[in-house]
Amino acid sequence: MRILFLSYWGLNDGLTTSTVFPHLRLLQERADVTAIRLVTIERGPDAQAELTFQPGFAADKITFEPLRSRPGRNVILNKIEDFTRFPQELIRQAEAFKPDFILARGAPAGALAYLVWQKTRLPFYVESFEPHADYMLESGVWRRYDPRYLFQRYWEKRQKQLALGLMPVAENYRRQLITEGVPAGRIVTVPCSVDAQAFAFDAASHTRVRQQLGFAGSDTVGIYVGKFGSIYYDAEAFDVFKAAADHFGAGFRLIILTPDPIADVQRKLAAVGLQPGQVFITKAPHGEVPGYLSAADFAFATIKPAPCRLYCSAIKIGEYWASGLPVLVPPGVGDDSAIIEAESGGAVFDLDRPGSVAAALARLDAIMQVPDYRARIHELALRHRSLSRAREAYAALLPAENVATV
Incomplete structure (x- = not known):
């Protein structure tokens, strides 16, 4: 053949x-x-x-x-x-x-x-x-x-x-x-599909990357991988980042891996009141992404809702799951939003519903309090993205x- x-x-x-x-x-x-x-x-x-x-x-x-x-x-x-x-x-x-x-x-x-x-x-x-x-x-x-x-x-x-x-x-x-x-x-x-083994949580990377970024072991770290705009939220994504910072308090840190110009991202972060010391921004080669995911505690998938979004499959969600990260995601994103709700793979927020982001962050926080939550969420990648x-x-x-x- x-x-x-x-x-x-x-x-x-x-x-x-x-x-x-x-x-x-x-x-x-x-x-x-x-x-x-x-x-x-x-x-x-x-x-x-x-x-x-x-x-x-x-x-x-x-x-x-x-x-x-x-x-x-x-x-x-x-x-x-x-x-x-x-x-x-x-x-x-x-x-x-x-x-x-x-x-x-x-x-x-x-x-x-x-x-x-x-x-x-x-x-x-x-x-x-x-x-x-x-x-x-x-x-x-x-x-x-x-x-x-x-x-x-x-x-x-x-x-x-x-x-x-x-x-x-x-x-x-x-x-x-x-x-x-x-x-x-x-x-x-x-x-x-994702290589669940390649993206699996690595404790050594967790410590090493946090030390390199100046993040404390006790910090709550969120991560976003991808672009802003087009099929993804733009200004709205930064509002969600700010809501997470408000929820988790002074120990919140954010990693953004994006091909977008860093100056543009910094300007949008400043517009919502996030300080430079709270956020690390870079364009990372794909091979370095697993290390950054290991350093995080949860992930954002701020994909803009639309009727046909039910038919998509975001590679980033599979990679997040493989690393054991619960995902904050809007409703109607492929099969994943329903899986996240049914199998506690993160939390779903709807910007059209007042209070939805706060409720989703509280649910995400509860998931992260469960011992070995990363191992359980890793299984979602094995079941759904193998x-x-x-x-x-x-x-x-x-x-x-x-x-x-x-």
């Missing part, structure tokens, strides 16, 4: 490291997979940079070839041009590599796979399949008549009709797809005999 694995993110993007690489390792372990071509989409500085594929993969099985976006153009025109040029480049790669199918990571990558299918009839599967167009619309990033929204929505419809298999990240979306007429046999839910879910989906949807009949 020869697989062209298409990621919509760049090689050095944290999402590639956290979600694509683990799946590549699963695929290379299969005896019936003889070759994999990883294709990433490079934008910004990496679009012109020399890229080196991360070691640790079987060089005789996995090769790498990026698609490079052209720099210095209007973002809308650039994206449209990508979706006219990239399919042709993928067709050329397919002619040289001769894959049995494309395995696309995410609905935007699935759109490119569909456009290749349109010209070549090369079969394709889409993992991490979500209603991306509606995400962007409901988050206010795209408008209803934005060409990006209109095209992506149509391409998602075609993926539902033509993909040999879809792997949504939430059981909520699997059920929705079935109601839309997608055959249940073509759908397997695969939440964003890589075995992806392995089972590949076994169900990608067997060689399916390819032979295409």
